[in-house]
Amino acid sequence: MIHYSGNVSIQLNVNREIHEVVVMPQDTLLRVMREKIGYTGPKAGCENGDCGACTVLMDGKPVKACLMLAVEAVGKEVLTVEGLEDTEIQKAFISEGGFQCGFCTAGFLMNAFALLETNPDADEAEKKDWLSANLCRCTGYEGIEKALTLAQKRIQEKNNNKR
Amino acid sequence: MKTFEYLRPTSLKEALDILKNHDGNVSILNGGTDLIVRMREGHSSPEVVMDIKKIPGLDQIQVDEDRITIGATVLLNDLGLNEVIKTRYPYLAQAALSVGSKQVRNRATCIGNICNASPLADTATPLLALNADVHIYGEEGIKTVPLKDFFVFVRKTVLKPNEIVTGISFKQDPEALGIFTKMSRRKEVDLSTVCSTVMRTGTEYRISCGAVAPTPVRLFKTEAFLSGKTLTGEVIEEACKLAEGEVVPISDIRASEAYRREMVGVMLRRALSEWL
Numbered sequence A: 001m002i003h004y005s006g007n008v009s010i011q012l013n014v015n016r017e018i019h020e021v022v023v024m025p026q027d028t029l030l031r032v033m034r035e036k037i038g039y040t041g042p043k044a045g046c047e048n049g050d051c052g053a054c055t056v057l058m059d060g061k062p063v064k065a066c067l068m069l070a071v072e073a074v075g076k077e078v079l080t081v082e083g084l085e086d087t088e089i090q091k092a093f094i095s096e097g098g099f100q101c102g103f104c105t106a107g108f109l110m111n112a113f114a115l116l117e118t119n120p121d122a123d124e125a126e127k128k129d130w131l132s133a134n135l136c137r138c139t140g141y142e143g144i145e146k147a148l149t150l151a152q153k154r155i156q157e158k159n160n161n162k163r
Numbered sequence B: 001m002k003t004f005e006y007l008r009p010t011s012l013k014e015a016l017d018i019l020k021n022h023d024g025n026v027s028i029l030n031g032g033t034d035l036i037v038r039m040r041e042g043h044s045s046p047e048v049v050m051d052i053k054k055i056p057g058l059d060q061i062q063v064d065e066d067r068i069t070i071g072a073t074v075l076l077n078d079l080g081l082n083e084v085i086k087t088r089y090p091y092l093a094q095a096a097l098s099v100g101s102k103q104v105r106n107r108a109t110c111i112g113n114i115c116n117a118s119p120l121a122d123t124a125t126p127l128l129a130l131n132a133d134v135h136i137y138g139e140e141g142i143k144t145v146p147l148k149d150f151f152v153f154v155r156k157t158v159l160k161p162n163e164i165v166t167g168i169s170f171k172q173d174p175e176a177l178g179i180f181t182k183m184s185r186r187k188e189v190d191l192s193t194v195c196s197t198v199m200r201t202g203t204e205y206r207i208s209c210g211a212v213a214p215t216p217v218r219l220f221k222t223e224a225f226l227s228g229k230t231l232t233g234e235v236i237e238e239a240c241k242l243a244e245g246e247v248v249p250i251s252d253i254r255a256s257e258a259y260r261r262e263m264v265g266v267m268l269r270r271a272l273s274e275w276l
Helices: A029-037 A088-095 A105-118 A124-131 A141-162 B012-021 B035-040 B076-080 B083-088 B090-096 B110-115 B124-129 B220-226 B233-246 B257-273
Strands: A002-004 A008-014 A017-023 A055-058 A061-064 A077-079 B005-008 B026-029 B048-051 B061-063 B067-071 B133-138 B141-146 B151-153 B164-171 B177-183 B194-201 B204-210
Touching: A008 A029, A017 A029, A055 A105, A061 A105, A088 A105, A088 A141, A105 A124, A105 A141, A124 A141, B012 B048, B012 B133, B012 B164, B026 B035, B061 B083, B067 B110, B076 B083, B076 B090, B076 B110, B083 B090, B090 B124, B090 B177, B090 B194, B110 B124, B110 B164, B124 B177, B124 B194, B124 B204, B177 B257, B194 B257, B204 B220, B204 B257, B220 B233, B233 B257
Parallel strands: A008 A077, B005 B048, B026 B048
Antiparallel strands: A002 B005, A008 A017, A055 A061, A055 A077, B061 B067, B067 B164, B133 B141, B133 B164, B177 B194, B194 B204
16 A cells, blocks of 8 residues: 655656656646646646646546646656657647647647547547647637648658558 | 645555544545545545555456446546447447546546536436446445435435445446437536436336436436327427426526526437437
């Protein structure tokens, strides 16, 4: 049985690196990543599980970091937007202007990235379904959708070339 | 968020001992998508948070010939995307996939949705219609409570402080047809304004609604009226009127009492009309 009380030292695997951090049991994964490790990509939007700005991937699946305790992430692989450098989805968000104020961007990137990893051949309905899990207060959804479609096209082209 | 002790047992026995040793001051942490929000807002400040995700044997959807059992830690996404559930009980799959958002469903569980006992718990209506049973582990071992008797009031269940839900099961009825409806302002990431499951098995009907009473409810009077009848336009209208009178909704931020009442009729009319 695991028993944490007061300050405890845990190891978190974020962006393929092990980070040793001291946390309290009530610290959320979001706060620990932002304030103790320094990954400020995931944003504290609503901290209520509604907006999706804090989305990270845990063992490849998108989850909301504000709805998780840091101690629950021990032994899991966490990926934040900082781990998406030089990916097709990052490039496409830049070239298609997939953001306005940028606050929701990291969350959208993580969800879009996870979709393309899970199903690179997703159809329009599936893409809309995945993107509807995040909110953009600037209502810049069109650019986000275009970015996802462009990244998908590039990934499909790459996969075809490999075949 | 107030500080607490975090305990992660690796067996049901250990979990029960923790519950007994901390008499009533334990919150069970499953997916945490509700508990963490409640703790952050100060609605809940337990001394101990007990994470049950590492208790073996609770993370399976067990499909037996005559029963299906959903383990306590089965994720909503895993339930909604399960092949057997999707093909034989699509209304349950739809309900599971209508909760929160994709990210939330990768953490949240069906049993958590039920144990929160929210009046608008989306997975409650299909499970009520399926006459599901809740399996509860306590000092006397496992006992079973029908889901309809499990809910007591808003956020209140019959679960005692020294008990833990291990899963929910229902008798297989692949012949039954069911229709799940969720009315909400936004398709994804929203709570139900009203939700319902209407089920038909032979000439019997089962109707359950969420967000129209202090707990998710079955509309037994309307069901009795429909029982054995051939569906016609008039029968459906009569049933809808009965159903609207059988629910006791309130007005809140999402809708008025009158709107909810009317929507109960609308959902029932649409569902029954599928089988005309």
